[in-house]
Amino acid sequence: MSKIMFSENLQSKLHGEEWLIWQEQYEAKENLKYESLFALSNGYLGIRGSHEEGTKITLPYLYINGVFDKSETFMRELATLPNWLGIKLYVEKELIGIEDCEIVEFARVLDMKGAFLGKRVHLRDSKGRETLIEGIRFVSRNNVHRMGIKLHVTPLNYSGIIEVESIIDGSIINFYDAPRFKVKHTYMTANEKLATDGCYIEVATRENHLHVGCGCRIEAYADGKPVLGNRMTSIFGEQCIEFGDIHVEEGKEVEIVKYVSMYTERECPAYALHTTVEKEIEQFIETGFEEELKLHEAVYAQMWENADLKITGDAELNQAIRFNIFHLMSTGNEHDEHVNVGAKLLTGEEYGGHAFWDTELFMLPFFAWVFPKTAQNLENYRYHLLDAARANAHKNGYKGAQYPWESADDGTEQCPDWTIEPDGTCYRCYVAVYEHHVTAAVAYGICNYIKITQDMEFLYSKGAEILTETARFWASRCEYNQAQDRYEINQVTGPDEWHEPVNNNLYTNYLARWNLRYVLSLLTAMKEEKADAYRALVEKTGLTECEMETWREVQEKIYLPRKEGTKLLEQFEGYFELDNVTIEQYDENDWPVRPEALKTKKASETQITKQADVVMLLHLLSEEFDEETMKENYTYYEKRALHGSSLSPSIFSVMGLKVGDDSKAYRYLRRAAFIDLLNMQGNTREGIHAANTGGVWQTVVFGFAGVSQREDGMLKVRPNMPKEWQNLTFRLHYRGAWLEITVDGANQAEIKRLAGEAVEVEVNGVVKEI
16 A cells, blocks of 8 residues: 555655555454554553444444443443544535445555554545545644544535534443443533533543543634634533534535543542643644644654664564554553553453553563653552552462452452353353462562663662562462472462463462562562661561561472473473373464364363463573473473463564574564454454563564573673564663664674663673673
8 A cells, every 4th residue: 555545635744654554445344453453542541443423333432541440340441431533524414424425445544653543535425426535633642631633625526515523422331332241431420512612521430430521622724714614512412512514615625623632530620620621622722733743743753762673674574563562652651650551452441451460571571671661650550559469468368469360440359250151141250269470470570670670769669568578478378288398389370271270380389489589589688788678678568587487498399390200391280191182283374273172172171271381481480491491391382382362472482582493483473463463363353462562572672682681680682583584673771771782684783872871781692881
């Protein structure tokens, strides 16, 4: 697709083809996929890529990060808020829409460099009137309370009156297309004019009564002069509509601009929401759509300066990698330490916007290396919810802090106890009961964040407190087996959720041991070098020498199952006794085909795994295993992983490179990078796979570029480039320096210091000062 098809209005704004994701034809059944792919976020809010005029198949969701509600549902989930997207154009009562007219031309494009959505549609109505509409939509990163739409409308073969409706729709509900699960998380508190003109809707969440205000105003111009006539604002139930009409001439373009703003009670008092939104829109109009768009693009230009991965020789894959980075960095919030990054970002409703272990293990490394302030906010989020994690542990009969499997805004466990089937029957959901390794992930995330950013102030205060409480949890979670003189973790589920529950999941036991060991080492260092911080920690947590002695015993004696006489690690106790089914076939997208044996047997009866489990352990704690052990286990488990989770392919790619399986590593990267663009798991409609976006970045940087840190923390670069790539360039923040790393096809790396202090880096075994 070429941007030449667009007129100057949009063509001049579009960046190079490598930055563009196209939709080249309209197919209603593909709407929900493209709504996810074309979602726009600015860290504060996100809106799906629905069509302004509305379509029959749509999930027109808007979320503000951190605005959760429970009501009749099983869990607190992101509440769908008033949708400001609506713009309807009529000629003699006929709606000019893609599902109401004959489509002569159609294209939509996500410009990742400029972070906006563009479109061009040429429509012919039932009376043969043809209208060309080109448009641009953005949610400002410069001012996160501003959003805008500009439409260039040209009547190609008629003159007359175009009637315009600008809509804020407060009737949108969660599970919009799922009759059994529909729920309204808000109630309306105001539906009125914004000022002399414009629309304003205010709602509040039903449980906590958090108020959210949304306002908009439209303007229309021809040759730079206002042309919107007969303007009026009307209230229709939970919709607020601003109407106007425009006298149009054949072949002459008019511009319709919609200025939008949203605020919540978190940013200003509820009584001031209306006036705050009204003032914001006034200032937005004064600034102008084009100027705000430029300021927004300037922010993204700086973000891409930090985050871009440039690959020479593999353009299609490079574009897919950028797509993943775009959505991840668009959702991260550098200003708010009370929000996290949900498992579907802000692009869809699956998992309710909850944070999982995904944040620490898949997404945090990207932010720590590229956007450290956002990473710090993610760590502070966990600290703010530490008391809730303590309460969760106490409720479940444990000590310390047990972080919830699914976390929203208040830190309580949001993983539902029950799941409803399509026929209305319920079954018990045991994920939160058994899947405890998220607590170790939180601890690992702190360790990793500190190692990357050197934020010692956080470590010796908030970090040490979290780590102490997670170690306390693991010590209480372990059970002593007197007959074997060992500690065990029974009735537990590891990353592979198809085997639930098991005894002594190797991943969980190893991470529990690592958590205890790391904290003991930290406490020893603090006692010697940071005595004041240590005393404050002891006073706050009640830590004792006797307790630490217990931790030492637990970590020394924790059971780590393996196949006797071999280097094979056993995923859990009894795993090797299961039916030895392996994967033999792959589909056209290079995705493993479900083995025939699973038609007659449950996955839990076989060695088939949902995702990386032992291999995930090898990835996180590779320093604890020799090369032969890693290779033997990767080879064994790779043949048995069905990748039922998007978290899996990127980990197998990184580990494939570590053990010398280079060709498969490249294939796994492609699978991960295209999961959503090609809808490879059939569920892109539910939103972008957030953990996978971080996993894709890790695969390139930690895998093919070979970036790691030595035990002393020194940055280490040892590339292993695929034959398809000629060059790879990216940037990292490291110990006060901003570095640009370029790797060539011969695995030679050049590192430039762009800013900051001089640092030492090991490149292919040689230490250099940069």
